[in-house]
Amino acid sequence: MTKKSFRLNQEHIIGLVCLIVSATILSITPSFPKGKANIGLTGPAFFPDLLALVFVFCGGYQLWYGTVNATAYSSITLNTFRNLLKKKETRTAYLVILYMVGFILLFDVLGFLLTTFLFLTLFLFRLGVPKLQTLLYATFFTAIIYFLFGWLFTISLPSGILAYVGL
Amino acid sequence: MWGCDMDTILSVFRVEILIPWLLAMILGIFVGAMPGLTATMAVALIVPLTFHTPPIVGLAMILGVSFTAIFAGDIPATFLRVPGTPASGAAVLDGYEMNKQGKGPLAIALDLTCSTLGGTIGVLILITISPILASFALQFTHFEYFWLALLGLSMSAVITKGSTMKGLISMTGGLILSTIGLDISTGYPRFSFGSTYLMSGINFIPVMIGLFGISEVLRSISITSHDQLGDAAIISNVKADFRSVGTIMGRNKRLILQSSLIGTLIGALPGAGADIAAWVAYGMAKKTSKTPEQFGTGSEEGVIAPTTANNAALGGTWIPALVFGIPGDSITAIVLGAMMMYGLKPGPLVFQGSRDLVNQIFTVAVISQFFLLILGYLGIRAFTWFFKFPRNVVLAGITIFSIIGAYALRSSVFDVGLVLVFGILGYLMERVTIPLPPFILGLILGPMIEENLRIGLVKTSGNFWPFFNRPISAFFAMLLLLIFLYEPIKILIQRKRN
Structure with missing residues (x-):
């Protein structure tokens, strides 16, 4: 049985960007004030948190999709960027x-x-x-x-x- | 209904409205016919100019530019086999085949007449339906508006080309961007990092100019070889032959009506614009034709259906935009933003509070069809000259107009920076096939969704149940669920069958 090596492709990068953005949001929003009558759902953090969670789901899906369909996408390495610059x-x-x-x-x-x-x-x-x-x-x-x-x-x-x- | 009295008609025939309106329509022909430049880009370029004009002048310019740009995209589609805008993709199939058979002038004449007719029918449906829908929409509360905005946004994510997940990513990205700035309810500065520019939120105009203008420039430069950048697009003479158009259209009355209705209906669905309308109308025309085998070989029906539908779709896109404040496509998303800048709030109340303006918009939309016929004809004749313009000069012109247009908004270099940032982002997004329209729709509809959701939750002390137990809310929620489940269910059924 041959061991498949992990190759980064564009779907992985999209997934990673989604996860980084959501992690950034979720790390900032705890400093936001609470909502009216302490109902957290109505505070300024509620909507960004909700969107960050959607992004976590999207990021996870993209990582999974990029791995399952790895053969459909060309892998991205440092050479990809070097070739682009050429x-x-x-x-x-x-x-x-x-x-x-x-x-x-x-x-x-x-x-x-x-x-x-x-x-x-x-x-x-x-x-x-x-x-x-x-x-x-x-x-x-x-x-x-x-x-x-x-x-x-x-x-x-x-x-x-x-x-x-x-x- | 449409208050089309003589005063309203005369009110749009003032020099200060007429000149910018006609100039914008001419610009639309130029941009629309340049392969690679879209109708959305034409509208994006014109919007910064409209901030310094009265609302009706700005809206006349935007309406005019969109109608002519969509038609003009058919000119290179017919003569070059290169659609000027995505909406002309379907027009290539039979238009170019007719051109190869020496019937190019007839194809483009048929195209122009059908575009005008389709546009007129689309606008007339808009005029008839909008006020009725608006009175119904008056019953909506925060709960219904939340679902409606979310429904429109989700449809744009699902319907746009490519994977649904990428549409969802684009949409969520736009929504996240809309949360930057002062919080609507507490005034707390979110994600502004102490910057006064960010505190006032991200203005959609520089974002839109960057996403649709600069990204296209970067894409064109990075895929076109240097030798081709200096080339003119076409060398042959372009003409229109109207002699037998009347007879052909008389033979295809039913097809024209069918394509107009399909175009308007699809245009009214948020996220589905003129390009999808043209393809669906083409498919339906083939299905209902007595001679489907002729499609793709220079069939007159194959020219009539997509060209009628793509212009009819423009009227349709204005229905959800005016009635509910939900954009039908990226062009009406820009229009909504522009209307807010003029101090107008699109929605059912606009039919009461700004009735005169709405009547003027309807009048402008109808008259634009007549102008389209005249300017389109002149445009076709001028195309031998137009196509001789080198592509690199056009790209330079677009770039500098985009930059200064964004600067003119608030006399702020920060906005120019936004244009660049979102230009790069748009370029990267397109490279990895993430659609752009849901992003801009998310940015525009974000505040509406958040406001209605949070006000609804304050009213119910954090209880979500009223979002589901009201009849219209429940209907919208079910529709939303269906939209997202449709594709997986279809795949499951297909797998079971196989």
């Missing part, structure tokens, strides 16, 4: 996420105009748009959004460092 398209997706993080961090500092233009230039260039077209599209989108949100709907968009030059 793929050019996935790397682009990660870079786009990084650009968005940069956008969030720089938005108030550099202001709307500079951050948006910079973000779009990097984004479009990374997606293979030729240089001149990248600049044209970046300017076009920045101007359209400024017109729509800043001018038409009078939403206050941060000026950032451009405030020093009166923009």
Whole structure:
């Protein structure tokens, strides 16, 4: 009889995430105050606790399902992530996420105009748009959004460092 | 009933309503026809713009964009064999076959006319049924509302594609997210970790933009090769030929009515949207057809049934949304959130408290069908140009509109962060086939479920029995049980037979 080794697959990961989330909830809610007239069921912890229990059930099921149907799913190892990083398209997706993080961090500092233009230039260039077209599209989108949100709907968009030059 | 007097009709024909409404419908055609971009995404993109407009302007924009986006998805389905939106999946089968036989212009003309007709019938059923259901819903108390919201949510988890368990996980995830912020009853800050942003709860708009907008951008980038990203979608000329449409439709009157009714009925079921409606209508049309063998080979009936049903479903989705405050699909989930932002509370009382607005919504929905016919025709003609737009530029446009749209909500970079977080989450969820609509429905319906459950329990001093012993509550509870037990029972019966 051959001994089957345990292989982690996506169903296991979903199950584990459910269990971690429910454990986190159940560890926080005991500090919540009790409900009216000490009826625990009506307190602020009742509903999150109930949902955490549903998640425990879902997590348990997913772990069982992932094990029983292990052959239907490819196993996830460190190599899975390494291979993903090697793929050019996935790397682009990660870079786009990084650009968005940069956008969030720089938005108030550099202001709307500079951050948006910079973000779009990097984004479009990374997606293979030729240089001149990248600049044209970046300017076009920045101007359209400024017109729509800043001018038409009078939403206050941060000026950032451009405030020093009166923009 | 619908108070469609001249004043109501004229009230929506004001320039400040008409221009954004028509512009939104044009945007709907563009987004809907771009393969990979959904009608939900079109609505998600438009919603941030509507916060700075009066409610009727915003709702006209949302209604218009959804109708045109659903139709426009059929254009690439017919000419490219690529459905523009999931709702056009069934339209591919015979539409593309007709195109291959050189009857593409006829197929798309038939499609547009049937979409308009289906949409009109769906809206007329909405107008007729909603007020009747609303007066019935006035008898509901916390107990019934709790079950109704839970029923709607559970149906969305069960009906959406993929496994029921993953639907349940998605739904519970949304519900858990809805518990962040000040507690509705005690004001205690739950899971806010001292953050003032979290204390006010997680706003559904950035979540929705992230889940449906950014996740789609990430998905498109990660699966499309760089060379293809710069490609235009289509090169051939796109036309519509209306010459024999009247005769064909005259021959298929019964099918049009049948598909419209199926579409509206399925649309009214929470969780089942235009895509499911189109497939069911297609299946029913094949079953009831005298020539079922022609389906899949360029059958006119195969074009009529799904295209009529997917637009009819849109009217249907508004029935539970307006009457009970329970969204019929992800689009009406967004609509409900938007209505709450306008200070409106969807539910039976909206027919009394905001009667004028409801009449205006109905009027807009009917008139949108006429606009759909005109804009759809122009859209088809413009498509040779539309499809030449490089995909990477469209993706950049969607990303920046999503980000700034979320920022515009509260002028908060925190909301932009939420867009990114939920964009990544949505991308991961789709990779492991967890459906997104139950998540957003859970987030929106969470407070309603919790509030009704807890108020009900306070009233009964913690006794659950009144949740089951009232006739309507008991009926809803039984229905809920049936929904979850249906699949296991079916499997058991099949196993026994085998």
